[in-house]
């Protein structure tokens with residue numbers, strides 16, 4: 001019982017692997033085995049969303065996924081949302097520009113969730129942003145600037161897409 | 166918040182999953198989305214030697230929308246249920262209720278089967294399924310059987326499903342055309358379980374009323390349903406208040422819960438009646 005298993009993930013586009021007990025939570029595997037410390041641990045009880053990652057194209061709270069369940073999955077963290085040259089991606093840049101963070105603790109989860117929200121709904125209303133971000137808590141900003149940053153990201157991403165077409 | 170260790174199994178089909186359950190008896194438990202089970206395991210309120218992950222069993226997935234009935238595979242996530250437009254057109258009550266469960270991340274993992282199988286009185290889908298008169302198919306070593314949702318819940322975390330059975334799908338009869346519906350839930354914040362929630366169907370000569378988190382099981386009331394079918398709203402509320410058995414907890418004292426239950430039920434009835442054709 002509790003033997004370690006061989007875990008493989010596609011993490012931010014790279015093949016990674018490690019040994020872990022099945023009971024290891026995905027967030028602990030990312031942070032402690034793989035040294036990917038973007039996703040944070042806020043509550044560890046599935047409430048705050050600081051640990052949000054993208055798993056097989058869906059936002060999930062990685063404190064409530066066993067690494068065994070995630071074995072073989074494609075996982076994206078906030079580290080994977082930078083531009084290829086290493087500069088900030090659009091959503092990251094908009095959070096900076098619109099002061100979508102203060103202490104920054106919730107930010108990796110916010111940005112990773114916002115990334116998926118804008119894939120699912122590229123032109124959200126303010127209300128849809130608030131509803132879609134309801135699984136992420138922030139104790140600093142009062143949310144106003146987070147919502148602004150996400151709406152600005154949507155505009156920017158849509159403009160980029162139109163320019164490319 | 167580290168759960169106790171376990172052996173992990175990820176069978177590819179239902180037969181293998183059932184045989185693992187048979188081999189290990191009550192030492193084994195299935196995991197669907199894990200969003201009720203993992204929190205319990207972290208608190209060490211559930212210790213499981215063998216965890217059987219159902220995620221690879223494709224037979225347990227999918228939604229079929231027929232004219233007379235709708236069939237939902239147990240491993241369909243709450244997000245998939247919400248995203249299915251054909252289902253929302255045929256049975257809008259399901260989407261309305263599912264959108265009030267937890268938050269987007271939780272709904273991406275949490276399954277319909279896990280929600281109804283769990284047996285937590287706080288879960289929203291059991292009351293909803295009782296209102297709709299759904300049945301659950303469970304499959305065990307002796308084959309498949311159907312259990313009506315109204316007979317499934319025995320006490321908190323005790324259901325009519327045997328330890329060696331897996332819930333495979335949920336069959337819901339489609340209400341008659343023109344039936345009004347509503348799911349109304351009072352919660353303290355997003356991601357919270359209901360202080361009180363009501364599922365209501367009302368149409369020509371028929372009605373069905375169930376409530377959530379006001380007893381150690383969901384409460385479908387035949388008397389309340391009959392009163393509402395006869396157009397007697399106050400009779401329906403009185404019958405429901407008689408049927409529930411709320412306990413004091415951090416959501417409030419008993420008198421408050423009964424008050425909220427009546428308010429929520431009246432709102433749900435008004436909304437369902439307004440939607441009835």
Ligand SMILES: Cc1cc2nc3c(=O)[nH]c(=O)nc-3n(C[C@H](O)[C@H](O)[C@H](O)COP(=O)(O)OP(=O)(O)OC[C@H]3O[C@@H](n4cnc5c(N)ncnc54)[C@H](O)[C@@H]3O)c2cc1C
Pocket residue numbers: 045046047194195196197198199200201202203204219239240265266267268271274275276277278279280282283287288289290330331332333356357358359
């Ligand atoms: C922050 C948070 C807020 C939440 N808020 C709500 C809410 O407001 N309303 C609500 O209804 N729920 C809520 N939930 C619970 C959530 O909806 C769960 O996902 C759901 O209750 C269980 O589904 P699951 O797929 O995650 O099941 P799991 O956690 O995997 O399983 C739950 C139980 O059911 C058993 N089980 C699962 N599938 C089967 C099957 N096919 N056959 C037999 N047994 C099975 C498991 O063995 C286990 O005992 C919340 C959860 C969290 C973390």
Ligand code: FES
Pocket residue numbers: 040041042043044045046047048049050051052061062063064
């Ligand atoms: S750390 Fe996962 S939800 Fe808070």
Ligand code: FES
Pocket residue numbers: 100101102103104105106107137138139140141
């Ligand atoms: S910026 Fe501090 S918690 Fe959100």
